[in-house]
Amino acid sequence: MSNTTRIMAHVIPWYPDRAQSMDAVRGLVDAGVSYLEVQFPFSDPTADGPAIQAACSDALEAGFTVADGFAFLDEIRTITDTPVFLMSYASLIYRPGVQAFVARAREHGVAGLIVPDLPPDYDEGLYDACRDAGIACVPVLVATSADARVDLALSTKPEYVYVALRTGTTGSRTELGALNMGFLEKIGASGTKIFAGFGIQDAGQVQALAPHCEAAVVGSAFVRTIAAASGSGVYEAVKARAESLLDAK
């Protein structure tokens, strides 16, 4: 557990277009985020809230392809060593074959994969493939997950677990209530590192989470920042937003 505030920043390549999404990455890196979660847009992202879904639609409209996504990861590598986690949906991983997708992710320097609709018991071999490739497969849990589900996720011996803090999907304000905090304690006790997120919007939330997780995941807040700044300085806006979230004194 850490006492400094850390952020895993979520970005969507090609949102709102290629150049500006890379500007957003630069802003995040320069602000000092600890991890990047790069979401490859999928046409039907059922586990995302309206803000991220709309951004994914826009990215696909702007011409995003999976090949572009991997090229985007390569470009990130040229500017930073910040660990990159690739988040997407089963359809994109299953289409070329799970093994092939994982191998490709590894070649492009990905530290881990986050695929919410391939849970450990319906994973199509994802967990094994990641283990073989030496990259993390990050299970996603919610505070309402039954004990058996938690045990199953932890039985994969994950280096990281992603905890979705509110029941529901990303985008609305999260109260860090007793249920969430208790759940974070429980998962943390297993020794795994936790990414905790969904709906984080202000520095107070980041700070409240800091002692309980490896990093607070911030997603739709950056999507909104990018939407507002599109065409007029995404780099500066995202950097300022990330700095304000990290600046939790």
Added chain:
Amino acid sequence: MKQLYNDFFGEFGGRYVAEVLRSPLDELESAFVDALSDEAFMREFHRLLASYVGRPTPLLHAENVTRDVGGAQIYIKLEGLAATGAHKINNALGQALLARRMGKPRIIAETGAGQHGVATAAVCAKLGLQCRVYMGEVDMRRQKPNVFWMEMYGAEVVPVTSGARTLKDAVNEAMRDWSANFADTHYLLGSALGPSPFPDMVREFQSVIGTEVVSQLSALGVRPTTLVTCVGGGSNAMGFFSPYIHETEPELIGVEAGGRGPAQGDHAARMNGLGTPGIVQGYRSLFLLDDDGQVMPTHSVSAGLDYPGVGPQLAHLGQTGRVRFERATDSEALEGLQYFARKEGVIFALESAHAGMVAIRRAKELTPDEAVVINMSGRGDKDLFITARELDAERWKEFLTREAASL
């Protein structure tokens, strides 16, 4: 082998969902298995199917069409005579009763054509459940009358503005709502697809169609050669076919939307090599996907068939060859609609008219001592605004203009 809960059908099916939806689906699975073996529950279901839905629906010997086609005897299961105009209400009633039994006072549903939404809204009114229906903005525009009826039943109809703004996007939105509200909410999914246990559950509630057909045919002393029906997600097909899927006879034909033709984006046919194995919206099946795994746009004149995925059990039955799949185009469906109306006095839903045309084609190849049974999954009243525009544009426009002016 017949089994209530399967999860997988060969390589298709499963429960590929984010963790947040696991507990509601696990809960639903045990509630469904439990309810179906509870005689009191089934008695209540069948009581309302009879008194409220209007079952059994008739099996019509289409004598005029039979004579005109000059092949096999043609029978039509008039499923469209069920309350609210389509088979959708069988499943809506079953699941709504199940929700009530589970103590969930709030129902959410997705709808494309609006038929499932109307059926759900009606059943919720009857059972005193709160109802919210998600409907793509594009579908809301083309199916305005159904929106009107849903609201008449007291349902809240929520426009979905994301993605392609059609049925699949309404499913996404309903899944999102369920993720946040499953404690008091049941997601009443409208076809034999989605994460398990939905495909098994929807088939069971729709199997009343096939069960009735078996006894109606046997009362007439008819052994069917071929059963034909349309396939959107596959709920009416699975219900209609269910008594026969573990037998080798009769021949079973599923008809998909051929749309404007086989080019990408012009149809909604997933079988016969057009679809790709994929995992979308919680289940593994055949979908219309691009090389990256993105869901591709679809088209059909009938909103009820306009969906990129097919139910997992049908995908499996297609793979094993037990169900054969064919396509009918938009214009064939419109032709079928007019043909059955003129010859037999029956107006098919556009979805069902796809099956009507393929049934005629098949009957021609057979002999008069054989029988083809069509499931008319819906009646065509709901399509007035589409068919009138397609078939009688000038006079329809005149009428609408006059109506608008008089408002």
